[in-house]
Amino acid sequence: MDFDLPEEMQSLRESVRRFHETEIAPALPDYEARGEFPREIVRKLGEAGYFGAAFPEWLGGSEAGFLAVSVIAEELSRLAPELGYCMNMQAMTCPYTIYNWGSDSQAEAHVPDLISGRSIGMFALSEAGGGSDPAGAMRTTARRTGDGYLLNGSKMWITFSDAADTGVLFAKTDPEAEHRGISAFIVRPKDYPGYHADPIPMSGLSQALRSCAVFLEDFPVPEENRLGAEGEGFRIAMNALEYGRLTVSARLVGLAQAALDAAVSYANERVVGGQAIAHYQMLQERIADSVVAVDAARMMARQIGWTMDQGRTSTRVASRAKYLATKAARLAGDTAREVFGGYALSDEYPVKKLNAYIDMLTVGEGTENVQRVLIAQDVLGIKDANRHSLRNRLRNQT
Template structure:
């Protein structure tokens, strides 16, 4: 068993880091100052091939696989945390869901533009009152009228929705369905094509002012019938399947941010002199750095394991839930260690500690909070519910 990255993955990791350093740091500052959506940089990520790893070449992808997705998401997030969001919206949860569940016409129409960064994607499942039960608590409705559906309701915490050209959105088509999840359907929405769609950015201190999360309001918003994804009532299955791919990217993103926090702590501990020597010589600082180092390395191995499992075409629910949960723990530890090592300077804007912790806080909730993962992991470990009981759709050409 070889735990080293294959040579092509190691080269991909280096190339991604080089691109992110050159394009996603200094150039991003202009977009942050203006608050303008960074279309140019998302397009550059697409042109570089960062979004195409799990897609076939005839759609513009590279067929590199999901281990490659994990490697890319980690490196982008380590260097430019805000742009890690694009790995969900332009690769995993939006276009891959369309690729996985869409008709050939839907795939051909929407996927190439998303992975090229030419169109902006979103994934709209969460609602303000939904919590950990997106099906039972879903209030957004879709009523069929002839050749289209009419959608009404709202969605919460939807990243890129203020700029989105294409999105996967879930709504209730059968309010009387029992159990409730059988009444949920999935749709490919086009916010700029039809009226009745509004996205209101949420003010999130410490996070990007360019790449935003928003609340969406739908007021008689139309979706053509040919834009329904899958059959009516199949939306819950599609959503749960999509979240598996989201947990891959979020686990890798948390690992990358945790590594950035650890790197900052190590550099500062060697530069900060107190009492005639660097604080790196203090045993308590060494202890905390050791704790974070081990946690981040373990999180990385678990994140890579999700990608490897998906590349084999295996059901990844168990490993994805465990990896997402542990990456949350590792990132929080690395963020706390950074606060302790930097002391009062952790609050200063010139240092990255506050910013990194803001992204850690955000991602601990994404694709299922810690407590949601605890339930999944605990029920699986106790034999109450087998985490791998559901069939997982994976159209990746290398799967199996």
């Protein structure tokens, strides 16, 4: 058993580093200063092929696979946490849901532009008050009209929704049927009236790549833009979140590694009592614990991608990996705070920003307690975590 990344994956990771040096680092601060969505950077990321790893060549992808998605997501988040969200909106939960559940014509109409970065994506499931049961608590409705649907309601914490060109949005076609009444739709926010997105102020996070509250008032969706059958939306959403755990787990590992790198560098520079604080035993203990946790989380995050590449159901490993990545990222972020002391609050250093993104991602695709429940019920024989097969169109599995 070889635990080293294949050579092509190592090359892929190095290419992300070079891309960051040449295209992201020089340009992103200006977008942040203006509070402007960095469409040009996203387009260049797409053109470089970073969003298309899990897609077939006929849609513009490379078929590099899901392990490649994990590697890209980790490295991009380590270097540019703001852009890590692209690995969901442009590479997984939005475009892969369309590819996975849509017809060939739907995939051809939307996926190439999303993974090339020409079109900005979003995934609109969560609602205010939905908590850890976003589907069951859904209030947004989709009422049939002569040639499609009219959507009414609101969504919350929808990333890129103020910039999105294409999205996957969930609404109830049968409000009385609970989970079985949910349907999924491909939406085009800029093509029709009745859509409005308000950015949510969040301290420490990007002012250019934002999450928003979305409001829908008689927003029209043509019937041909429904994904799957009416009432199939809950299954589609749960399937999509599993692919989201692939990227979120890897992104948490990238953030954890960035926090650990910052802590190690500063510990060797900061002198107290005539020597670098790296020589103090209690600090060494914290660093050691963080190193082991991050390495373990990385292995599990990559195991999700490997499992998906085998065409196997990955719910069990995805839940465990998300939980472990959350724990590792929190530990690394807290370690960095302790090492930097008061400077951890300064914008001069990356610790404040890294911890803000860690806090955000610990909620995404299922909180720690949600993962604990899934893991415990699986082990105790209450509910088999892998009881539902994973639709994986790239590997021709259902």
